[in-house]
Amino acid sequence: MTEIIVVTSGKGGVGKTTSSASMACGLARRGKRVAVIDFDIGLRNLDLIMGCERRVVYDFVNVINGDCTLKQALIKDKRFETLHVLAASQTRDKDALTEEGVRRVLDELTAEQFDYVICDSPAGIEKGAHLAMYFADRAVVVVNPEVSSVRDSDRILGLLASKTHRSANGNGGVKEHLLLTRYNPRRVANGEMMSVEDVKEILGLDVIGVVPESPDVLAASNAGVPVILTEASDAAAAYDDAVGRLLGEELPLRFLEERKRGFFARMFGG
Amino acid sequence: MTTQKAEAAPGPAIDIRFGQVGLIQVLIWTTDPGAILDELTGRVATAPKFFQRTAVSLDLGPLGREPAVAEMQGVLDAVRRAGMCPVGLASGAAAAAALSQPLDLPLLPPFREFHPPAEAADARARREEPRPELAAADVMPALLHQQPVRSGQQVYARGRDLVVAAMVGAGAEVIADGSVHVYGALRGRVIAGARGQSAARVFCQDFHAELVSIAGVFRVFETLPADLAGKPVQAWLDGDALCFGRLGA
Ligand SMILES: Nc1ncnc2c1ncn2[C@@H]1O[C@H](COP(=O)(O)OP(=O)(O)OP(=O)(O)O)[C@@H](O)[C@H]1O
Numbered sequence: 129m130t131e132i133i134v135v136t137s138g139k140g141g142v143g144k145t146t147s148s149a150s151m152a153c154g155l156a157r158r159g160k161r162v163a164v165i166d167f168d169i170g171l172r173n174l175d176l177i178m179g180c181e182r183r184v185v186y187d188f189v190n191v192i193n194g195d196c197t198l199k200q201a202l203i204k205d206k207r208f209e210t211l212h213v214l215a216a217s218q219t220r221d222k223d224a225l226t227e228e229g230v231r232r233v234l235d236e237l238t239a240e241q242f243d244y245v246i247c248d249s250p251a252g253i254e255k256g257a258h259l260a261m262y263f264a265d266r267a268v269v270v271v272n273p274e275v276s277s278v279r280d281s282d283r284i285l286g287l288l289a290s291k292t293h294r295s296a297n298g299n300g301g302v303k304e305h306l307l308l309t310r311y312n313p314r315r316v317a318n319g320e321m322m323s324v325e326d327v328k329e330i331l332g333l334d335v336i337g338v339v340p341e342s343p344d345v346l347a348a349s350n351a352g353v354p355v356i357l358t359e360a361s362d363a364a365a366a367y368d369d370a371v372g373r374l375l376g377e378e379l380p381l382r383f384l385e386e387r388k389r390g391f392f393a394r395m396f397g398g
Numbered sequence: 399m400t401t402q403k404a405e406a407a408p409g410p411a412i413d414i415r416f417g418q419v420g421l422i423q424v425l426i427w428t429t430d431p432g433a434i435l436d437e438l439t440g441r442v443a444t445a446p447k448f449f450q451r452t453a454v455s456l457d458l459g460p461l462g463r464e465p466a467v468a469e470m471q472g473v474l475d476a477v478r479r480a481g482m483c484p485v486g487l488a489s490g491a492a493a494a495a496a497l498s499q500p501l502d503l504p505l506l507p508p509f510r511e512f513h514p515p516a517e518a519a520d521a522r523a524r525r526e527e528p529r530p531e532l533a534a535a536d537v538m539p540a541l542l543h544q545q546p547v548r549s550g551q552q553v554y555a556r557g558r559d560l561v562v563a564a565m566v567g568a569g570a571e572v573i574a575d576g577s578v579h580v581y582g583a584l585r586g587r588v589i590a591g592a593r594g595q596s597a598a599r600v601f602c603q604d605f606h607a608e609l610v611s612i613a614g615v616f617r618v619f620e621t622l623p624a625d626l627a628g629k630p631v632q633a634w635l636d637g638d639a640l641c642f643g644r645l646g647a
């Protein structure tokens with residue numbers, strides 16, 4: 129069975145694309161067949177983070193319009209055989225996505241026996257975000273530990289519970305997970321940021337992962353390599369844990385506390 | 399024009415749905431626009447978000463006379479300048495029926511009928527008269543809502559109590575014509591007695607509400623009083639005063 133997972137948030141810039149790329153990679157690294165789709169039409173982004181921007185010939189909208197086949201548009205990842213990217217285009221109009229078109233593409237991916245389809249949602253609650261979540265079986269709601277992000281996530285959770293194919297057809301609803309990103313333990317300790325417990329309590333959901341704020345993320349996206357592949361990185365380890373939990377593994381949360389740094393690290397570290 | 403052509407979809411031109419929206423009632427005691435504006439900007443300023451572009455209905459009951467059309471234009475102007483949008487006149491007051499046409503505002507059903515203070519005592523006495531027994535079929539069970547009510551969502555229990563067995567998020571609204579009971583955290587807005595039932599109450603397990611309203615008397619919480627925050631709380635109406643107390647304390 130193909131499982132369709134939307135990565136969504138409401139608020140912009142919280143780490144949806146970063147998380148979509150890393151989780152898709154993490155699933156493929158564990159041998160799963162994965163397609164990751166960029167729903168952010170007009171702002172091509174996922175292909176850059178995946179490092180395949182030079183190989184985009186056809187995109188999601190081309191497939192929907194019938195300009196090419198799905199096979200022609202799917203870009204094979206160079207690192208993992210089972211990982212495929214369906215890019216968005218910068219030139220198109222947002223209205224190019226239609227419910228019918230999205231359904232057709234997802235049906236075809238299901239027929240192709242992909243294990244997972246990851247839908248990288250645009251910010252907001254408009255059409256693109258709606259279509260990205262509409263057919264989802266599961267949702268990863270990306271949250272930064274601050275009030276406005278949490279509020280927007282609550283809004284998105286409301287839409288997931290009422291405005292999706294599963295909710296409309298009484299299929300038990302979309303299974304929801306919280307993914308906290310840009311978590312900064314020092315700022316949490318100072319009371320400048322909300323803690324994992326605060327966010328969990330306000331949203332009333334369990335947390336599938338906590339990704340610390342890390343300079344590795346920017347370095348990785350500049351290099352076109354999803355951060356989960358960075359060696360000896362807390363952010364990478366946190367994403368890998370999240371992938372494990374998505375697959376049902378029980379793993380304790382890590383990186384919730386500031387790492388104790390040795391005397392020399394404090395003297396010479398940045 | 400091409401745009402018009404594009405809009406001419408094959409389906410019906412419009413759909414009509416019956417819905418109920420919360421409507422704020424503005425009781426008019428004077429037609430002096432200056433006094434109204436002062437009062438409104440004072441109140442609106444304490445909770446700017448809640449009143450910007452909100453639909454309001456004007457109740458002329460307290461005025462006790464029929465104002466001239468021009469006089470009412472001044473009132474409407476003042477209310478609009480305070481940021482509200484008048485959408486109707488509360489029926490009931492004799493003046494309202496006569497003014498509805500010239501002011502081009504529909505008559506809306508009264509919310510809680512206005513009683514001048516002397517009459518209010520009577521009304522209370524009347525309410526306490528023994529009532530005939532209700533048949534079992536007349537009892538409307540509370541509307542039970544088991545899922546979280548999220549920001550932007552609204553749950554309304556028409557003609558009965560509402561029981562929410564989950565949390566109510568910030569920016570969410572739970573409304574009942576009767577009482578509202580919330581067994582998760584209450585972070586949103588809660589409106590009990592939505593059609594003027596002043597005996598309605600609000601009960602909650604974990605109080606963080608943004609707004610509490612009973613029969614139209616409301617309080618906005620920009621900051622939560624320490625003695626209520628996170629506590630089991632009930633709210634009720636004593637006359638026109640909205641009261642809050644710890645549950646089980
Ligand atoms: N854990 C992290 N640590 C540091 N920076 C991060 C982290 N996660 C994301 N970022 C940075 O935040 C920015 C936004 O990330 P990203 O593009 O993934 O967000 P998004 O939710 O997809 O944004 P949009 O709403 O625009 O689609 C990027 O500059 C990214 O490098």
Ligand SMILES: [Mg+2]
Pocket residue numbers: 144145146168173248249250
């Ligand atoms: Mg993005």
